[in-house]
Structures are given as structure tokens and as C-alpha cells.
Amino acid sequence: MYLLALTAAAANPQAAPDALPQALVIALSGMLIVGSALLLICLFIATMPRILAITEKFWPEVEEAHGGAAHPESHVPDDDAVLAAIGFVLHQEFQRQLQSDGPA
Amino acid sequence: MYLLALTAAAANPQAAPDALPQALVIALSGMLIVGSALLLICLFIATMPRILAITEKFWPEVEEAHGGAAHPESHVPDDDAVLAAIGFVLHQEFQRQLQSDGPA
């Protein structure tokens, strides 16, 4: 990509503004920084499970279920979905009732 | 209404401020503008079905159901809780079915 830009600039040297060399350094070092940041994240992620495997022995991950249960006000359920589901169950039920009444 | 205001002003000419004639023009043209805007909307609405009937031949209105389905993140329900509840009921049901089938 840089080559492309360089070639373009080279092909038309008069038009290339004076800022182009500076811009090239910015672009290259910018790409370097982006790359190294994501590389570090990548390495960190890759290492984390091993570190956690060690700490796990001293401090095991219990099933922390309090999150969901402790804040019931965050549930903004969908009445429709609920009613549909209930409806389904009732339907099943009536079906069963009919069937079991039938043979009886 | 305008008549009423005019009469009132006429009946009490000294009290009527100098701005009244100007106000009258404003009121009349304002009412004209409001009326013509809503008249245009009325005419547009009345014409729209006919225009759409023509375009319909070239570009039929398919049942565009994607709106709801495409954005599942907007459902804040809590499917899990609901499903758990339903699941529980169904489970009870199946248990029963097994039991009642068993003896039978």
C-alpha cells in the first residue's frame, strides 16, 4: 500500500506536496503503533488462560450467580414473548387434555 | 371570528392600538398559510393511493417483515428467564406424562 502511494507520488513528483515525506513517516509509524498495540493485546489474550490456570488453584472461580439474580429490575421482559410462550404451554396442555379425554 | 375582532375594535376605536391593522393582515395571511399547507397535504394524501396503484405494477409491495426480525437486539425481554419458566412447566408436564403413561 505504501508502495502504491510512493509510486503514485513518484510518478507525479511535481504534484506531490511538500508534506508528503512527513506524511509517509506519520503513516508508517502510525501503522507500527496500531500493529504493536493489537499485537500486545493478542499476546496478552494468548497468555491470560495460562496465568488464570495458575491463579485458579489458589482462587477458584465459583459460580457467581448473583449478577443476574440480584438485580431483577433490569429485566424488561417482553410481554408478547411471554404470552406467546404461555399460550404455547396452554395449547399443549389442552391438546393433551383432549387426547386423554378422547380415549377415556 | 375576524369580524368579531373587527367589530370589537370598531366599537372601541380609541382603545384599539395602532398595530391592529397590521395584526389583521398577519392573522389573515397566517390563516391562509395554515389553510393552504393543510389543503396541500389533504390533496397529496388523496392523490397518493392512485399514484401508488400505478407504481405498484412495476414495484409490488412485498411483505417486508425484516424490520422486526433483523434487529433482535431491540428485544430486551429476557428470553432466558421466560424460557426457563416455560421449560420448567414443560418438564413438569413431561414428567407427568411419563408417570401417567407408566401405570397405564
Place this chain on the structure above:
Amino acid sequence: MYLLALTAAAANPQAAPDALPQALVIALSGMLIVGSALLLICLFIATMPRILAITEKFWPEVEEAHGGAAHPESHVPDDDAVLAAIGFVLHQEFQRQLQSDGPA
């Protein structure tokens, strides 16, 4: 508490800033104000049922159910409703169980 502060100040008189006497008055009157406000609230609350018992005769508290019904959009579910529905299904189920157990 005030004694404690006073003692402390007395124990170390040089260190006590000049503002301490003023601060003491502020603290005492502040506590007085907080206390009298909450005392007034306490007295008001204690009196209210008696006053309402009198007004009740002239203006009985009807079951004002309009709040909920008039603004159905305000229901951001009601876990209660869901539970009621689940409960209903379970009830049906148990009823059935009893009935089918009965004949069996």
C-alpha cells in the same frame, strides 16, 4: 459527640483554630435544624391518619384503579403478570393431576 470534640479542642488548645467556636455553634444549630425538621415530619406522619380518618367520611377513598389502566404503555412488564401466568399454568396442571389421579 460535641463533648468529644470540645475535649479534644481543650486538650490541645493551641492547635484549635480560631474558627472552632463558630464551628461549634454551626454544628449545634445545624443538628437542631435537622432534628426539628425530622421531628416535624414525624409529628405530621403521626397525625395524618387521624386527619384522613375524618376527611374519609366526606370523601371516601374509592379504589382508584385508573392509574394503571389508563396508561398501558407504562407497564414495563410486570414480573408479577408473568408469574401469575406461570402460576395459572401450574395450577391447571396440578388440577389435572388431581383429577386424573382421582379416577385412576
Place this chain on the structure above:
Amino acid sequence: MDILLEFINTTGFAAMSPGNAIMILVGIVFIGLAIVKDYEPLLLVPIGMGAIVGNIPVMEGMAMGVYDHHRWIIEDGGVEYQPGSVLSYLYLGVSLGIYPPLIFLGIGAMTDFSTMLSNPKLTLLGAAAQIGVFATFLGAVWLGFTLPEAGAIGIIGGADGPTAIFLAAKLAPDLLGAIAIAAYSYMALVPVIQPPVMKLLTTREERLIRMKPPRKVSKRERMIFPIAAFLICALIAPGAITLLGMLFFGNLLKESLVTERLANTARTAFIDIVTILLGFSVGASTQADTFLKPQSLLIFGLGALSFVIATASGVMFAKLMNRFLTDKINPLVGAAGVSAVPDSARVVQMVGQQADPHNFLLMHAMAPNVAGVIGSAIAAGVLWSVLT
């Protein structure tokens, strides 16, 4: 002991003026009407509580009211920022006209224009009711108000709180409190004001007219409508761009069917937040010393007049239209042109059922009702263009 005396001086009991006491009572009455009579509770409760809070007398030097604004002063050749009170910041949404368009966004996302689309001629009734606006404007000029003040007072007849606040903030900021309170009071009193006017101007036969059920409107029509209607209104009355832009934007979010989550937030959390802040800070702006003036009484008188005229104009225009129509309009429906959505449509339904319990006018009344919202916004735009 000086400090104790100072404390007592800071309490409100001493400083309480009769005016403050009256306004606190007004606030309590507003809340009472909302709770007992269910009159526009979403507005009257916040405004009422605001009026109570705004009329607690405060010690000189403590900046706590809506009018204790932030300021910029020049000091040592630099600009120094002096903060205002919390209420003054909340009130900025009123005085800068920001809350009303956001309310309109939510209203747009709630409004179903289907009945209007299925029976376009009812749109005209929403125009007729705006006669109330301009007649009140004339009345206010006649009573000696300046032209911009008269414009802001006239818009009370639009029966649309956000529109009234928006225009008053632009044309007559000093009268904003009185105008807002008048507008919301009469909107709450629609079930009291309108029925006698409606019965006076119609015969029993007219009230018995039944109307054809509205036709089904296609999705495509409902999608195209907000854009087209906005273009028509905006090109004719550019002063209405802000309010109507938001109204039709909200409606487009609803009708496009692909932005349902945005429409849903606009008509729930967003409009609720703005309603709370708007109502409370408008209420708190009714401090007795700025509010209890003879002017305010005049404004209340003119406001009542404008509601009567608007109702009458809607009804009479419907009767006029019936002379040219085969499918007659029930003239009661004209009264819904004052907007006050959805209360005046409910009043139409109620008065209609008093004559014939099996006549369902509610759906038909929604058409002039929403058209009235558009009409008032256009009227506000016109008054703003001409009077600034």
C-alpha cells in the same frame, strides 16, 4: 446566638409571601386535579410539583431558582464563568426551545396518521381550529400587548403545550410561564370547556351522524407520508421546520419499520425524560413575583376564549363542509381539530355517545386531532417568521 438568628432568617417561614402561598396552593390543586380527575397527569403532576418547589422563598444570595442564570463577566481582561443554579440549567431546555422539539420527536414516534390518510378531507378541520390562534392574537393586540407578545399568547389556542412553549420562548420570554401554564391548564380542562360549545353549535340530528369506517392504509403510504408532509409544510412555512422536522422524523422512525428500536426509545425513555424536565422546570418558573401579575390574568382570559373559538371554528367548518359532501361528517369531530391529543378526540367520542351510545367517533376524531398538531406548528412558524 447571631448565627442561630441567621439560621432562623434562612428558613422560609418568615420570607413566605402571600403570592408564594397562592402559587404553592395552585401547584397542589394541579396535582390534585391530575390524581382525582386524571386530567393530563403526565403534565400537571410535574408542573404542580415544580410550582411548589419554585415558590419556596429562598434567602437572598442563595442561587436556587430557575431565573438564577449562569453569567459571563469580564474580570482582569479575561472572561470569568459564573455558574447558575441547577434549576436554571434544567430551564435552559425551555428557554432555548430545546425540549419542545424533542417532545415532538416522541409524539411523532407515537402518532398513527392512518385515519388521516384514509380520510384526507378531515385534515381541513385541523386547519379550521387554528382560527382560535389568530383570533386570540388579534384580541391580545387589541388589549394592548405588543405584536410578538400577542403572537405568543395566540398560540395558546393551538392547544399544544410544546408548541406554545417553543413560540413563547422566542417571542415573549417574559410571558413564558403564564403562557405555558395557561396552555396546559386548558388542555387539562378540555373535557370541561369543549362539550357545552359542541352541544350549543350542533343539532341532535347532526350529533347522530355516523361515519364510514376508515379504509386500510398501506405501509408504503405511511412511510411516504412523513417525508412528503414535512416537505409541504416546510416549504410553505419554514418557521415550522424545527417542530415539524422532529415530529415527522419521529413518525418516520416508527413507520419505516427498520428503525423500531429508535422509535421505541423516542416514545418511551426519551420523551419521558424530557417531559419530566420540561414540566418541572416550567412549573418552577412560576415564581409568584414574576407570575402573579394582571397580565397573567388577561392571558388566562384570552386562553379560555381561544379554546372556545377554536372548538367553535372546528365544529362550524365541519357543518360548512357537509353542505358540499355526500358522506356527511359528524360535526362533533370538528372539535378535535384543536389538537390537545388525545383528550379532545376522547371528548368527541364522549359527546357523540351521549347522543347515540353505539356511535364510535374516536377513530374519526383522531384525524383532525393530529392535523391540528400540524396546523398549530405551522401557525407558530408563521408567527415566528413575521414577528421576529
Place this chain on the structure above:
Amino acid sequence: MDILLEFINTTGFAAMSPGNAIMILVGIVFIGLAIVKDYEPLLLVPIGMGAIVGNIPVMEGMAMGVYDHHRWIIEDGGVEYQPGSVLSYLYLGVSLGIYPPLIFLGIGAMTDFSTMLSNPKLTLLGAAAQIGVFATFLGAVWLGFTLPEAGAIGIIGGADGPTAIFLAAKLAPDLLGAIAIAAYSYMALVPVIQPPVMKLLTTREERLIRMKPPRKVSKRERMIFPIAAFLICALIAPGAITLLGMLFFGNLLKESLVTERLANTARTAFIDIVTILLGFSVGASTQADTFLKPQSLLIFGLGALSFVIATASGVMFAKLMNRFLTDKINPLVGAAGVSAVPDSARVVQMVGQQADPHNFLLMHAMAPNVAGVIGSAIAAGVLWSVLT
């Protein structure tokens, strides 16, 4: 290569001071406590993450922190606006005191005053706990803080984050970060601080006292309460208008039963948005260079003291009241007067059940708990009136 070096200079690794590192660790500890111990997670997670973000060292000249404010400068005889950082705009809600009243609105819309209404004498325990506020105020003056600073430090004893931030923003903006962090830390540590004090001051017999179940409170009482309580508080201590106005406004939205949708938004989306912004920007205001000072340590020490005093005062006052009462109060309930809703009420329940597993004090503890919120707000109002 110059530019590459410049880049390296812009990275934070070089500029990182030990102070920044400490504060980042503090942030991580806050988040850890919230997750592992479930201590006030809705506050500690935003504050913790804010502290991490606020302590990343930034290159000179890049305006990114909460203190990089907008400014107005005079240029060529005109006023030029110079924008601030994004965090500085979010922080305006803290420094101008706007967020705390909005949090109170939501708290009001969540709070059920029923138990307080059914057992009014428990209200007094909420007053007794405010002794913590004024004792700490005296302590801070004795330690050499100025009167306004001492007032802001004292309010930590109110155990009410929004109130502490509101008052600190008015009286001692420079100490706001330390005061806010101290207040929230100790609120989170209530389950650690209170039990020893409570056990020390009560006998086993006292801890076993069972209280009568609260009577049913009528809807009408609950509707009248927020208005009446507001008038009482506001007239006695007008400085508390802003906080208590919003608290009781929120409660009225809840209890009026006709504005349920507004109450619901106030206690969900609205308070959540403000909590996110408040917590995060308070956290980000703890930049090491303004935060890590000996003063801050003193403030933390005084804060701990004030919680102990407040708890002790509540318990002792309950014991004092028992001398005059036939229906004895369980003195543990007095500890809930510090507010820190609902954590200190839960602590009461927990300590009570250690003595008698079948004694349910939670409901009774809610009364002094909510009274403590009102008490702290009044104390803040008083301190604000006198010290500005």
C-alpha cells in the same frame, strides 16, 4: 526519525508517574471489590474504571482530562470559545451539581416510604445519625480545614454519595474528588465498618428485641407524604430545596399512580444514564496530582470516623428512646439511620439474624434508612446556607 521519537514521547509508558500507577491500582481494586464482594457495584465499577481512564498520563497539550475545561477568551475585542475535552463536559454535571438531584429523582421514584409512615418515631433515628456529619465537621475544623472545606468533609458522614458530591461542588470544589471517593468507599464498606460498632454498643438482649409488624399504609397517605414532607423540609432548610425537591418529586411520580410511566423511566433509564456519567467522571477526576495529597488521607480518616460516629449515634439514640417507649425498638435499627440505602438496612438485618435467625429487621430498618437520606440532605442544605 524525529516524528517517530515524538510518537514514543506521546506514549504513556514514559510519562507514567508512581501516583498514576497507584490510582490505576485503586481503580482495579474498586472494580474487584464490586465484582467479588458485590459492594455497591453500580458505583464502584464506574468510579473504578473512571480512575483508570483518568490516570493515563497524556502528552502535554492534548486536552483529554476532566480538568481540561472549556474557556472563553477575549480576542480582537470579541469573545472566542475554546472547547474543552469530552470528559470535562461530562464532568460539568458533577461540578455544576446537576447529576446529584437527578439521581435523587430516581431514588425518590424507587423509594417506598411506607414503613416510615407506619412507624413515624423511627424517623428520629435518621436525625440522630446526622451527629456524624456535624462531629466530623468539627473535627475537620479542628484539624485546620477552612469552614467550607470542613462542611464538605463532614457530609461524608451523611453516607450519601450524591449529597456529598452536591455539597462538595458548592463548598470545596478542590476536594470534590477525595470527598466523593471517601463517601462511596465507606458506603461500600458499610458491611465492614458497622457490625463491630453495633455489637459493641448493644447487649445480646437488645439485639433479640422483636418489633411489631408495620401497619398497612393507605394510598392517600403515600400521596400526601412527599408534598407535605417537602414543604416541611424546604421551609425549615431552604438550602435543601434542590435535592429534596427532586427526591420528593420522584416519589410523587411513583405514588400519584397516574404518572407511572414517568416514575418508571426516572428509576430505570434516567437514573442509569446519570449514574454512568456521574460515576465515571468522578472516577476520572481522581488524577494522581490533584488526588494524592496528605489532605486526602486526612479526609479518608475523618470519613471513617464519621461513619463510626453516625452508626454509634443512631444505636445510642434508639437505646435512649427505649427508655420512654412501651413498644421497644431494636437498637440495631438505629444503625440504619446513616442511610447508605439499602446496604446499612441489610447490615441491620444480618447482625440481627446473627442473634436470632427468625428476627426480620430489614423492613423496620428501611424507615431510619430513608429518613437518613432526608436528614443528610437537610444537613447539606444547612451547611450550604451558612458557609457560602
Place this chain on the structure above:
Amino acid sequence: MDILLEFINTTGFAAMSPGNAIMILVGIVFIGLAIVKDYEPLLLVPIGMGAIVGNIPVMEGMAMGVYDHHRWIIEDGGVEYQPGSVLSYLYLGVSLGIYPPLIFLGIGAMTDFSTMLSNPKLTLLGAAAQIGVFATFLGAVWLGFTLPEAGAIGIIGGADGPTAIFLAAKLAPDLLGAIAIAAYSYMALVPVIQPPVMKLLTTREERLIRMKPPRKVSKRERMIFPIAAFLICALIAPGAITLLGMLFFGNLLKESLVTERLANTARTAFIDIVTILLGFSVGASTQADTFLKPQSLLIFGLGALSFVIATASGVMFAKLMNRFLTDKINPLVGAAGVSAVPDSARVVQMVGQQADPHNFLLMHAMAPNVAGVIGSAIAAGVLWSVLT
């Protein structure tokens, strides 16, 4: 009659320029694409309606547009505040850079980084795609834009609307409208732009590669990730603090499991409100006279180029990585590195299924997709640090 003429002059029909008409049509086309093709409707509908509203010609002297800003003027030795238009206040969130971080908060609270955590090497694809940003930056410099302008144009290649708006507001406010529209247009056109590039650069065999299902990621990993990733990014590129701080804050609210209610509000009501305001005011900033310039065409050309380069870079880098890997990556997945979450990941899935209907790449594509968001934010931070 003069006044009537004046009215006619105030209507928009006369003042309507061809440019305005074109922009209104563009707005209608945006809305049409959103409805018919379902291209990024949450953005295109608000932007489209904004473009329509912003291009209604307004009478001279009526301040209604986004550029009719508030001002402070010196008058009689004091500072006088002159209010701006409502749209100008809503636009402040854009021009001061406040909306984009708030959008990132919501995105963080929505984003599941699990697949990235389970297959870390895919993160690098999100870096590779940023070549599009810097190549476009060079191209813009070459075409004669200043360095800051070129930086703002380059970030279009980041395929991230909020990031582009954030950087453009800092570096090139005059080009903000064009850059924002270009960024969102191409994000909407991802399903059109990417597939040909992807097919051109891959063989059928490569497109058929199946990848191992991701491993299950523990809760603890997901909790630690946002904090650690933020620290890494922030220390390397402090310019990205604001955007990434909010992104990872939102994610921490989600993954901490103890702040679910805050995460829920951040990803629903809060982000919806900000999306509505951001989209609408960005749309309204495209007034024909500031938008329809040769520059804007250049920007659109460069934007298209940058999407092509970013897609190609991602794909080619994946092929490069395959030379060193035993578990091959399907190179299509590299195209998701441009971010445009989640559209480009869906495109990967679609193109992959054209080759093998039983190959499910969506989950794998989410990893570079979210890494691309982080990468673009870092790139923006770097450009901001160097170019201001």
C-alpha cells in the same frame, strides 16, 4: 399586501437552490436504501431525514440551521449571550466530540469479545485493515489536502462512523459533514463494495477453508479483558483514551455481571438517544452550500478507495499468516477487519456460504471485526496526537 408578499418571500419555494434539491433527494435515497435494502437503517434513516430538514431554505435572519451557533458578544463592557438555533445545540454533541464516545459506551456494552479471546491471532487482522486508513491519508496529502484534513479523511477507511466523526471534529471541522456522510455511506455499502474485492484476491480453495470452533472463554477472562486491553491501548496511544475508555467501560459494565442494569441502559435507551441526535444533526449539517463542493467528491472518491484497500489488506494479511500457521485461517475472514460491525462479518459469512453452504464463518469474522474497531480508534488517536 406588503406583508402578504413578505410571507411569500419567507416560503421555501422561491429560495430553493438546485443544491438544496439535490441534497433533499440524497436524503430520500438514504431513507429508501435503509428501508428497501436494510443497509444500516439505524444510521441512514436519521441522517437522511436530517439532510432533508437541513436543506429546507430558510429566510435570511431566521436562525434554524446547525451552523447558527450561540455566540458571546461584548456589549457595554459586559458579556452578552446570544442563543443559537435548536439544531445548533443538538449539533454541539457532534462538534465537541461528545456523541461518539457515548455511542462507543453502548457498543462496548453490546460487544461480545469472546471469539477474539478464544482465537487471539485473529486480532492481527483488525490491525492489517488499518492500512486502508494510512494509505488514504497519504492519498489525501498527495491530492493537496493539509495534513490534519488528510488525517480526518483517512479515518473513513476505519469504517467506523463515530470514530470518523470524533476525529474530523478535532482535525477538520469544515469537512465533518462530508467525512461523516462518506463513512456512513460506505459502511452501508459494505455488502456491495467488499464481495468483489474478496473474490478477486482469494482462490476457491481458500474460500472453502473451515476453521476450528472457538473454545469456551471463562467469565474471568472476559472480566479482565476490557481493563487490560484498555491499559495496553491507552499507554501506547493515549490519543485513543476517550473512545477506547468508553468502549471498554461499556464492555466492563457488561462483563462484570454486577452492573447489568447499567449495561442494559447503555446498550438500549442511552445509545438510542445518542444515535437519534447524532444521526439527525450530522444529516442536518449537510447544507448544500457547505457540502456540495469539489472537495466532497474527492473525499467520496478517497473513501471508496480506502474501503477497497482496507478489505484487500485484511484478506492479504490473512493469506500471509496462513504461511506460518497449521490451523489455517479462511482469508475471507480478513475482510471483517475493516470493522463496520456487524455488516462486514455478515458479508464474510455470505461470501463464504456462496462457496460452501455449510461453512459458518460469522463467529470467526466477529474477532477481526471488533479488533478493527479497536484498531481504528488507535489509528484515530495517533493521528490526533500528531496532527494537532
